[in-house]
Amino acid sequence: MAEEKVIVSGEKNGSHSSCRFGDMEADGNKKTPECISSVLPGWFSEFSSMWPGEAHSLKVEKILFQDKSQYQDVMVFQSSTYGKVLVLDGVIQCTERDECAYQEMITHLPLCSIPNPKKVLVIGGGDGGVLREVARHSSIEQIDICEIDAMVVDVSKQFFPDMAVGYEDPRVKLHIGDGVAFLKAVPEGTYDAVIVDSSDPIGPAQELFEKPFFEAVAKALRPGGVVCTQAESIWLHMHIIEDIVDVCRQVFKGSVNYAWTSVPTYPSGVIGFMLCSTEGPAVDFRHPVNILDDCDGKAKQSLKFYNSDIHSAAFCLPTFAKRAISAKIKHIN
């Protein structure tokens, strides 16, 4: 084994840890990003200034892909117990074993909360998993996706067929580009729902957590339309969440809610979602109006995680989180 060095650049400069590509031969036959071999030989370890002082590690069977796109470092590896893993800028985006929780919840929390969603925009979500879930809703007529990084789409199609299957639906139209610019060009009131499947607010997704972005989303939604955005961990990022809730209360004049769910390979084991609606027909996110039929013949995979009970349960917050944001939450009953 060549000399190894721990790379935790995120802790020094406020960015995520970088996966630099060294000349080491970790698995004996491939050049390996240093973040793989630098810590535990043969393990991937996830460090970030977003979760200082802790790191989750997965054992690597084989590195399947590594490259640097125009926007970020992209890596895919076969883990020993979580299936294939997609990593962007050193941060796990999804694993085959637990992606169901994230993809199903970020999609069905908004789409089961409004009757007959027809037009949906996905921002980010280049892996295709959200598309797969949107397609379960038989009322859907149009699924636009705007992903900034074509390499994420290509890698998903090559290595994650169970997520990229989402692209096969004829209602899907893929746009490669910046989500903010895409939204600005969208005619007012176009979508029933916008789903923002972003990475963390460090790196290419930073704009997706700021007020101008939420204003553009609100404008693109019909009255009583809904948005669901990835909104971090109550255990790690309560202050970021409070800021997002504040911005959303300013921008969205309907409901403003926060939900959360369990995803083992995300830091602290949970991820949250901001769910907001524009002024118009009332939306009570806590009580789904659509019951997803697990036996829908069109879906190629059964639901693994989502059901109506867990939909409602996702809005029940621990006391420490309620104290921080419940005064800012706006339910419609």
Next chain:
Amino acid sequence: MAEEKVIVSGEKNGSHSSCRFGDMEADGNKKTPECISSVLPGWFSEFSSMWPGEAHSLKVEKILFQDKSQYQDVMVFQSSTYGKVLVLDGVIQCTERDECAYQEMITHLPLCSIPNPKKVLVIGGGDGGVLREVARHSSIEQIDICEIDAMVVDVSKQFFPDMAVGYEDPRVKLHIGDGVAFLKAVPEGTYDAVIVDSSDPIGPAQELFEKPFFEAVAKALRPGGVVCTQAESIWLHMHIIEDIVDVCRQVFKGSVNYAWTSVPTYPSGVIGFMLCSTEGPAVDFRHPVNILDDCDGKAKQSLKFYNSDIHSAAFCLPTFAKRAISAKIKHIN
């Protein structure tokens, strides 16, 4: 730094990883268990055959205690972002930052499900956190605790005052000994509730997951009495959970339920609980009959995690877990 070696004995022999105590000087002035320094210098990493292929790591500021009791390796360290951490046989038992979730849920799920609990037995739970939570219930008259390892009690009193505060309640009586033997000596029908705050079913807690133990618990409970036991992770141990549910359905003739909650420093970020009642007055665990007053003047700390909403939400399972055990769950409505 002395030569380091990764110790993952759990993956080889089916036991948890062992923390052997070497002569290395990891922090420059103390002898350090190898599991601290062997993986990431200055970090604690948690490996086990119970969760192969993954490991969670916490950055260590200082090792505060390390010794081998009659039953297990006991270690306490100051982490950089999770407060002080208690580790038994290389596995994190609790951290100051997230112990609230586990202690509050394992205690209030059973005690809020029956009217006026008076006599409670805690098995394990030597850190005192469950005692602290039991004491919030003003109806309680007697709190027995049977912890096998006196060193866990002593270490908690020395390093975790916010948990060990539980021992200060005059209703608490501490018994150091084997929980199974203790239960056998208990007169039939003694307790309103038994809380089993155990470690994993490898090591000293193994018996606490087997049928004779559950039978002894049932005998010690009054008719319509309740038990809550630590019952692993739906993401990692669905087969263990199915076995526990099977055993509990044989032993408990009232309700048999499974709940879960988020605890970031437990493997996969979640932990589950088996909640059962004996034949007698019906118990509907999903709908608490006691509403815990967050402002109870007697409690020295406010509730941080538990509330009635999250109580009910804890029984909502993801679809994959429902498929595995819902046919065996027995609700009483």
